[in-house]
Amino acid sequence: MSQDIYVVIEHLRGQVADISYVLCAAARQLAAASGGQVVGVLLGHNVQGLAQDVAVDRLLVMDDPQLADFIPDRYQQALAGLLSAQAPRVTLFGDTSIGAELAGGLSVQLGWPLVSYCRSVRADDGRLLYISQLCGGKVMAEGEIPAPHALLAMVPGGFQAEQGKRTSPPPVETVASAAVGGRITLKQYIEPESGDVDISKEAILVSVGRGIQNADNIEMVQELAAALGGVVSASRPVVDQGWLPTTRLVGKSGKRVKPRLYLALGISGAPEHAEAITDSQTIIAVNTDASAPIFDIARYGTTLDLFDLVPALTEKVRQAKQ
Amino acid sequence: MHIVVPVKLVPDLVEELVIDASGCALDPDTLRLQLNEFDGHAIEQAILLKERGGGQVTVIAPDLEGVDDVLYTAAAKGADRLIKLCDHFGQAVNNHAMARAVAEVIKPLQPDLVLTGVQSHSDLDGSIGPLLAGYLAMPYVGYIAGVTLSDGRATVRKEYPGGLVAELEVTLPAVLGIQAADQPPRYVAFSRIRQAMKSATIEEQTVAALDTSGGPAVARMYKPEVAARATMLDGKPDEVADQLVALFRELGVL
Incomplete structure (x- = not known):
């Protein structure tokens, strides 16, 4: 076995995902303690030139037409062959729509333990420790990263992407592909709906979450957004209920936003949502639950009931504009 | 078409979460459990598929507080068979152990499709679907x-992320992790749940001793330390609205 820390570089349609840099930053910390190298693993087809700025000591590239798109079973087989041969100390994945299922499948296939929702890592007296966020970020769990091998699925927040970048390209090694699969095939990609506003470009977002309770209450929020000259966005439960279209979804499976003002109404601030709003200039949160994690990232907040506050606020904003 | 939906009960996050005396787990006595939200979507998706193409839906849940309500509610929505996994289900059970136990129950059912919620907020050792x-x-x-x-x-x-969707074709039998059903989980009136309590049967299956290998040990559990909490605005709605308008002006958005 080796003391190396492997990072599965995540990319989608020619773009390295931000989480890959976060993984590299975490891997550097682990490698410093384990005494191994940070090794990047890039699976894909025609991926030369991709991931030239990831902070790894070596980049292993597995180039295979079969790996051109993310097909879960093919990617899993390809990684299983590589990882069982190299036996790294820890392998890092994004806890994402790509990494989470690879890590789970490999945990069973390789018999290596898996730690999910991992937000940070650290070393203590030679031991490698994970710190995971559970219960929507309300609780942290800490413990030893199992030995001799473990898989970590990481969420953003503990490391900056910048810490996982390097200026000169890493040495690249080509490795043979062992991709096999056949039970899953890609039919097509469906592009995001266009024609609606692009919430990632809006300066003022009035965002609603589960606290809005039902579809009829959206109108009240639309009035406030209109008064402010902004648009309405939402967290996952609101979109899942069909109260607003997917184009308005802010979060891990929706869009990252960076408005000047993000007004969060009845949003708890689960990590999947929080990670997508951290670039907002100012977050103001309205939530009756004083312990909601949204107040940990908001600059201002109130525990008033949004149904009491929003009509009053809309009125005051209108008056102020006159 | 036989569709099996194994579900998880997880802590209700609206309640205060209390860490127990050991300092490495949540205090089970203070927890209120509820159906994992994504599992609710998995149940809905299974019932929609049955309604469209026929078949049978079996829902499997571990014997924890509130499990009967969860199962009878699924029956009221249209699930045909309810299985409760008995023994050994304490708080410490991880997803590797749960997946092993559920797999043993599922194998003889020979399902065409297994639907799970894509994740739950308590998945320290990975979500249950891929395992x-x-x-x-x-x-x-x-x-x-x-x-x-x-x-x-x-x-x-x-x-x-960003709204891109990949359409994939999967050969059955397969396990799918559901993020959202084709339509939101349906509401069922309590009268129909009560009816299901009378007409539906919950089968109890005892599982062998649980094998938790594959998940990490927890040495310490704690509430996150917050670097900077929001400045809280207090007062009546009108007063807070005034403060917010002043803030909006300061921020240059008004």
């Missing part, structure tokens, strides 16, 4: 919003 797929030697695809079935195949819509 279960591994133990069942079935393919897995997660983050799914949209499933159609035909000719022994499922066509699924897998969501990526």
